[in-house]
Amino acid sequence: MRVWIGWALLLLVLVGLALVPMVLTRDLVTALFFTFIFLTLAANYDVLGGFLRHINLGQGAFFGLAAYATAVVLTRAPWSPKLGALAVWVAVGVAIPLTAIFAALVAYPLFQVRGPYFAVITFGLVLILQQIVLNTSRLSGGSYGVTIPARYYPSLPTAYYAGLALAIGAVLINSFIARSRLGIAFHALRDSEEAAAAIGIDPFRHKQTAMVIASVPSAAAGCIFALFMGHLYMETVLGTDVTLLPVIIAMVGGSGHVLGPVLGAVIVRGLDIGLVYAALPVPNLALYGLMLVGIGLFLPGGIVHVLTRKGR
C-alpha cells in the first residue's frame, strides 16, 4: 500500500515539475533550472563519492570541458554556421563523447591515488583545465571567454525541461547502479579494495567505468549551461562553485544514498533561493553558511541517513 502512495506522490511531483514553466514566474523557473544543473552534478558526484567513497572534486572538470567544447564548436568550427539549429546538436554530439573519452583517459592517473590524495588530485584536474583554458586563447578565448551566438540560445522552458530531464536521468542512473551488479562491485570496492580484487573485481576498470558514467550527464549539463548563459568565463564553468557546490549538496543530503543528492539540492538551493525572498538585513551568504554549519553538525552524515536512521 505505502509503496503505491510513494509512487503516486512521485508521479505527482513529476507532473508538478513538468507544469512549472506554465505556472511559476520566470525567476523561479530559472532558479529551478540552475537547481537541476547542480543536482545533476551532485548526483554524478555521488557515483564516485557515494558508491565508491572517493571524494571527487573534479566533477566540475567534465562540466566545464563539455561547456567549452560546445562553445568552441559553435564559434570556431567553420561549418557550424551552415548547419543552422542543427549545429547545437552537433556541438553537443561532439562535447559529450569527448568528455566521456576524457573521463576514461584521466582515470589512469587519477586512480593511482586514494583518500584525501584523490580529492586533491581531482581538484588539480580542474586547475589544470583552468590553465589550459587560459593559455589557449585562440580556441577558448582565454580569460576573455567565448560568446555563443544568440541564435543558439535555448528558450527558458526548453532549458528548464532539458535540465529536468538531465536531473531525472542522473538520479535514475544512480538508482540503477544501486540495484545492479555494478553497484555490488562498487560497494565491495569501497569496503575493501584488496578483498574485492581477490574475488575477481577489477578495481581500476570499475572505477574507470564509474567515472565515465558520471561524466556523461555532467557533460550534458555543461552543454545546456553553456547555451543558456551564452558566454563562458573560465570562473563560471570551471570555478570553485562548480567544484564545491555539488560535493556540499551530496553531503548535506546524504552521500551514498540515491535520494541524498535530491534532498541536498532541495535544501541547499531552497535556502539559497528562499533567503532572497526573506530579505533579511544580514548578508544571505552568512546565514546560508551558518545553516550549513547547523546541518553539518546536527544531521551528521547527511539528512537521508538521519531520516532512515542508518547514520553511521
Add this chain to the structure above:
Amino acid sequence: MPLLEVIHVSKTFGGLRALDGVNLSVERGETFGLIGPNGAGKTTLFNVISGFLQADEGQVRFHGHDLVGLRPHQICRRGVARTFQLVQPFSDMTVLDNVAAACLFGRHRIASIQGARERARHLLELVRLDAKASVPAGSLTLSERKRLEIVRALATGPDLLLLDEVMAGLTPAEGQEMGATIRHMQAEFHLTLLIIEHNVRLVTGLSHRMAVLNHGSMIAEGEPTEVVRHPEVIKAYLGERRSRGA
C-alpha cells in the same frame, strides 16, 4: 604436472630479503601446509602467488601457465582464491551479498544477481552462516568473519584455495570446527589447498605435505610428521622463542 609451481621466487623490500629463491609445488587435490615463524615470508609468498605483489625474480605457474604479471582479479578468475590474514569483509554489505559478490565476479561470473544470491545462500549453509545472511558483515564475530572469509573465497569457484591463518585467534574448539569445515569443503569441491598456519599442530593434522619457511628460504619439505622433526625447523622455532625472550 603439478597444479601450482613456485619456481625460484625472490622478493626484496628495501634491504630486507623477504623471499629468497623459494621453490614449491602443489599437486592437484592435496592439502599443502606452509609453516614458519613470524616474518618468515609466508604471507609475502601468498601475495606473490595471488598477484598482490610482483616477484623480483622467479616464476609462478598454475595449470602450467605463468601467473607473473597478472593482477589479482585476473588470477582469481583463473581459479586461485585467497583469504586474508586480517579478515577483510565488505563490512557495510550483508553477509549474503559478500558471498554473492564473489559469485558474480569470480571465475563462474554468474550473470544475474538473483542467481548469485541463491548460490551464496547455499554456500552460507555450508559454514553455518545462513542465519546471519541479512546482517551487515561488519557486525559478525571474529570466528564468523573467518568463516565468511573462507566461504567468500570459495564462492569465486577456485581450483586452488590459499588460506592465510584462518585458525589464528580462534578458541581451540573453534579451531577444531574450522578444521572440520575445511576438510568437508575440500572433499565437496575437489579443492587443492595451500594453508599458511602459525599453529603447527592444527596444520599438521590437515596437511598431506608440509614445508617450512624461515627468513625467506625453504628449510624443509615433506611428510608433516617428518618435517616437524627436522632439526633446522626445531632450531628456527626455538631460535625464534629465544629471541622473543630476550
Add this chain to the structure above:
Amino acid sequence: MRAKWFVLPALLLVAVALALGPTREASTQAKAPDTIRIGATLAVTGPFSPEWGPPMLKFMTEWTKVVNEEGGIFLKEFNAKVPIELVIYDDESKPPKSVELYEKLNAADKVHVFLGPSTSPITMAASTVAEKLSIPMMACEANDTALFTRDLKWFAGVLELGYPWSETYFDMIGALNKRGATKYSSVTIISSDRPHTLDVGRGADDFARRAGLKVVFHEKVPFGTTDYSALIAKIKPLDPDIVFLSLWPPEMIAFVKQAEELKLKPRDLYSRFLGAGFITGVSPRLAEGVTGATYNAKKWFAGTRAEKVAKRLGVDPYDVAWLAIKYNCMEALLTALQDAGTLDRAKVMATIRAYNKAKPIKAVYGPLFFSWNVQVGDKQANGFGTQKPIVMQVQGGKLQVIWPEAAADAKYKATPRPY
C-alpha cells in the same frame, strides 16, 4: 529505499510551487505609477565585493533619497514628477545568481528598467536577461569588449572600452616630457590575466608608444599572483622609468610592497586603481607619489547630487574608487527616462540609442553617448559609452586629480620612491 522518502522532497517542492505560484497578474497601465522602479544587483558580498560592495550600496540608497527629495523625475507621458525606487539585490559575485535575480526583478518586483551589476562577468550574464525580456539595461562598471560585440538590442554601458584606459595618463606623460618637466622614456607593463586588465595593458602598450615611450617589458601574470619577487628581479636590471600596473587591488598592493623589498625604483609607478584601500593597503609612505586611474574629480562633482550624497554619508568621493561610475550610470539612466518622457521600454531604449556626439547626455565629465556599429578587431561593437578614467596622484597622503588640467586639484609631482 523506501517509498516514503520520495514524499519529503515532493512535498517541499509542491509547497514551494503553491506558495509562489499565483504571483502572476495582468497589469494594465493607464495612470502614472507610484514609483519608477529601477532594478539592479550588486556584488555586496563575495570575491568582487571588496571593490564594489557595501559602500556602493549605501551610496546608491542615499542617492535615491536625494533624487526623491527633489520630487523624482519628470515624465512627460503623465505630465508629473514620479519618485524613483531602486531595488537592489546581492548577487554574491556569482553570474548565475545574478541571472536568477534579474529575472526576479522583472517577475516579482516588476521593475521598469535595469541598472547593470558590478563587473564584466556578472554583467555578461545579466545582460542576456535584459535581452530576453526586452528591458533596457544601463551597464555601469563593465567594459569588457566581449560585452559589446554580441549585438544586444537592449543594452548600453556608460564606460568606454578598456583599451583606451591609459590614454589620459600617457597624454599627460607626453605633455610633461614635451614641457621638459619629466624625462621618462621607458615603460614596463604588467597585466593580470583577466579581460579588463589585459585590455588596459594592451592599450597602455600602444598609447605609451604613441607618447614616444619605449615599452621595455610587457608581461601577463596569472590572475591572483601575489608573489612578484621573481618578476621584480627580472625587471630591475631594465630600470624602467615607468612601471604600469594593470592589476587588481590585492595583486597591486603585493607588487608595490615587494618592489620596496627588492628596491625596484621606477620614476613613476602607475596603478590601475587608486583609492583609500590602496593607500592603507601599501601604507601612506609607499603610496606617496603613486599615480593611477580614477573616474572621480571633486571639481566635477561640485554642485551635483554626488557631492550632496557624499557629504551626507561623510565619505570622501576619492576614497571609494569607482563611485563616479555608478553615479554617472544612474544619472544617465534617469536622463534617458526623462528624455523619453515615458516608461515604455522600447521608447526608452530608442532614446538611449539616439544619443550621439551632437546630442549627448551632459554627464559631469563631459558628453556621454553610446557608440554603435564600431569595428573593434574583427567584430562590431555596440552600445559602449564615453566615460574614461583620468589621472590621480597620491600627494601628501591624499588623493589629488592631476590630469586633465581642467579637472585637476594639483599638478603632477615627480616623487622618488621612498626607499
Add this chain to the structure above:
Amino acid sequence: MTLGGVYALIAFTLSVALATTHVLNVAHGTLMVLGAALATLLTRFMGLSLPLSVLGVAGCFALMGLLFDAVFVRPILHKSRETILITSIVATFGLALAMETLLGFYWARWVDPEPSFSLSLPAPHIEVRGIVLSTQRLLIFAYAVVAIGVFHLVLKHTPVGKAARALAQDYEGALIVGVNPRAVSRAIYTLGVSFTAISGAFYVLTVPLDPYQGIWLTLVALIVVVIGGVGSLPGALLGGLLLGMIQALTVFFVGSGWSPIMFLLVLFLILVFRPQGLLGGRR
C-alpha cells in the same frame, strides 16, 4: 621562496588536525585571513605595535581554537572516520562562508570601504654583496622556522604531542592503548588555530589578503599537504618550499603565465608516482 615557510606552516597545522582527528577544516584558510584582519585592525586602526598585535592575535585565536574544538570537533569525535570527514567538510565550509561574508560585509561598513588586510613594517634592508635581503621576508622566515620548531618540540616531547602522533599513526590502536582524543584535539586546535592566525598576520607583511581568499588558501594548503604527505612535518616543509621555489623559478626563467602549469604538473607527477606524498610513510 620565503612564503614557502608560511605555506608549510599553514599546511602542517591543517595536516596534523586531519591526521589526528580526521576533521578536514575547510575554514582553515579563512581563519588565517581572520588573523590577518585582526592584526590589521590592531596595528593600523588601534595603533598597537606589531609584536603586541601578534600577541593579541595569538590570545584571541587560542580562544577561538578552543571554541572551534568545542563546537566543531568534540561533538563528532566519536563517530566513524567517514562521518567525521563529511560532517566536518559541510560544517566548516558553512563556517568559512559565514565568516568571510560577515568579515567582508561589516569591515567594509565599519572599518574601511575597500577591505584589504595588509601590514607594513618600515624596516631597513640588509645588503650583502649586492644582494638585497628584505627584513620583512627574513622576519617571516624566522617566524616560520620558530613556529615549526615549536610545533616539532610540542609533538616530540610533550605527552599531548606523543598522544597526537600515536593517533596520527594508528587511530584505533591509540584509542585501545587509552589515548584520549579529546585532550589531543583541544591541544591541536588551540595551538593550530592560533598559529594559523598568526601566520596570517605575518603573511600580509608582503602579500595582502582580502576577506574572500580563505577557501582558496585552504585548497593551497591541502595541495601542499598532499605533496609532502599527510601528518608529516618535514613533508609539509618540503611541500611548501617546493611550491614557493617552482613558482619563483618558472617566473624567472620561463614566464609568469607558466608558473601554475608547472606547479600542477609537479603535483600530478608526485601524486601519480609517489601517491603517499614525498615524505608520507603510509598510503
